[in-house]
Amino acid sequence: MPNEDIEINTICSDLESSQFTLHACCNDDHKIDEKSAPRRLPKIKIFGTGGTIASKGASSSDTADYHVDLTIQQLLQAVPDISGICEIDYEQLCNVDSKEINESVLLKIYAGVSSALQTFDGIVITHGTDTLAETTFFIESTIDSGDVPIVFVGSMRPSTSISADGPMNLYQAICIAADKQSRGRGVLVSLNDQISAGYYITKTNANTLDSFNVRQGYLGNFVNNEIHYYYPPVKPMVCHKFKLQLSLDKTLISRTTFPTVHIVYAHQSISPALIELVSQHCEGMVIATLGAGSLPAIVNDKVLDLRIPVVYSKRSMDGMIPKANLPKPKGKDFFNIVASGYLNPEKSRILLQLCLFEKFTVEEIREVFSGVYGG
Numbered sequence: 001m002p003n004e005d006i007e008i009n010t011i012c013s014d015l016e017s018s019q020f021t022l023h024a025c026c027n028d029d030h031k032i033d034e035k036s037a038p039r040r041l042p043k044i045k046i047f048g049t050g051g052t053i054a055s056k057g058a059s060s061s062d063t064a065d066y067h068v069d070l071t072i073q074q075l076l077q078a079v080p081d082i083s084g085i086c087e088i089d090y091e092q093l094c095n096v097d098s099k100e101i102n103e104s105v106l107l108k109i110y111a112g113v114s115s116a117l118q119t120f121d122g123i124v125i126t127h128g129t130d131t132l133a134e135t136t137f138f139i140e141s142t143i144d145s146g147d148v149p150i151v152f153v154g155s156m157r158p159s160t161s162i163s164a165d166g167p168m169n170l171y172q173a174i175c176i177a178a179d180k181q182s183r184g185r186g187v188l189v190s191l192n193d194q195i196s197a198g199y200y201i202t203k204t205n206a207n208t209l210d211s212f213n214v215r216q217g218y219l220g221n222f223v224n225n226e227i228h229y230y231y232p233p234v235k236p237m238v239c240h241k242f243k244l245q246l247s248l249d250k251t252l253i254s255r256t257t258f259p260t261v262h263i264v265y266a267h268q269s270i271s272p273a274l275i276e277l278v279s280q281h282c283e284g285m286v287i288a289t290l291g292a293g294s295l296p297a298i299v300n301d302k303v304l305d306l307r308i309p310v311v312y313s314k315r316s317m318d319g320m321i322p323k324a325n326l327p328k329p330k331g332k333d334f335f336n337i338v339a340s341g342y343l344n345p346e347k348s349r350i351l352l353q354l355c356l357f358e359k360f361t362v363e364e365i366r367e368v369f370s371g372v373y374g375g
């Protein structure tokens with residue numbers, strides 16, 4: 001339920017649709033000392049894209065079968081007073097369940113973030129959790145945010161549910177984006193009191209509030225209005241930054257498309273015919289292999305015959321694909337298989353798409369994946 005009692009101010013340029021100006025202090029660090037000169041509050045840009053955080057269900061006990069129905073403005077009404085923490089500007093980029101996030105939405109987010117970096121001290125993006133980790137991976141791989149933190153946030157319960165987690169998650173994300181300690185950390189995810197690197201995070205539970213996991217470790221924690229980082233500012237050391245040099249003009253960017261890369265999920269008795277069929281519809285392929293790169297010999301032989309790059313990733317949630325486990329090229333003039341290293345299939349797909357967009361050769365693709373210890 002939106003909190004009707006709070007007075008909300010905003011620096012939103014869209015004054016007509018704005019009723020906002022967020023006020024308040026949440027912790028001692030942020031309290032304004034009236035005797036001292038007024039300090040400049042950090043400016044935070046908040047983008048809404050939809051997801052469960054922006055959804056409504058049929059009743060307060062329903063936690064499934066809900067629909068995206070709230071704007072970013074309405075979401076902010078449920079957040080406590082933050083006017084002592086930051087100034088905000090908000091914008092609705094789209095309002096969809098994250099299953100609908102496709103390249104054109106990704107590029108809208110890319111353009112929004114790229115332009116906000118010029119004038120804001122921090123960026124918050126509300127997003128559905130199902131594909132949030134793909135968007136965070138894409139943004140970390142394509143935008144050099146310098147010191148500006150880009151904090152993604154979602155929720156697992158719809159806004160109408162008892163104990164909805166959205167308002168607290170959004171409040172925490174705003175505080176994290178506004179906090180000096182978050183500078184220089186790149187793309188972050190704030191969910192369920194945990195702060196993680198957007199590059200590595202994965203959704204590991206389809207239902208619970210504790211839905212995200214990151215084997216590379218959480219970066220910090222949010223407790224009772226305090227942000228506790230465990231490490232000094234750090235970004236993923238292995239991340240290849242693509243300089244896409246896309247125009248931020250809305251019409252031009254909407255015409256950009258990425259090469260098609262499909263994912264094949266391996267299983268016992270997987271048929272080489274499936275690999276053949278899929279290869280006819282894409283410029284690159286990712287296979288979720290059975291273990292650390294293993295596939296039946298006849299499937300490996302079929303893959304080796306293809307003329308497109310194929311990344312071997314894994315069905316297992318954890319672990320990695322070392323280069324040493326790839327099938328041997330057996331004297332072929334073109335060795336098309338690349339190991340995904342630590343990347344899961346969906347992140348490997350995005351990385352391969354970006355490589356193909358940049359027209360990288362297989363050797364160059366191998367080099368990019370060697371950054372994540374594959375190649």
Ligand SMILES: NC(=O)C[C@H](N)C(=O)O
Pocket residue numbers: 050051052053096097098099127128129130131154155156157
């Ligand atoms: N918890 C969520 O946000 C799931 C939702 N289906 C989404 O990804 O948009």
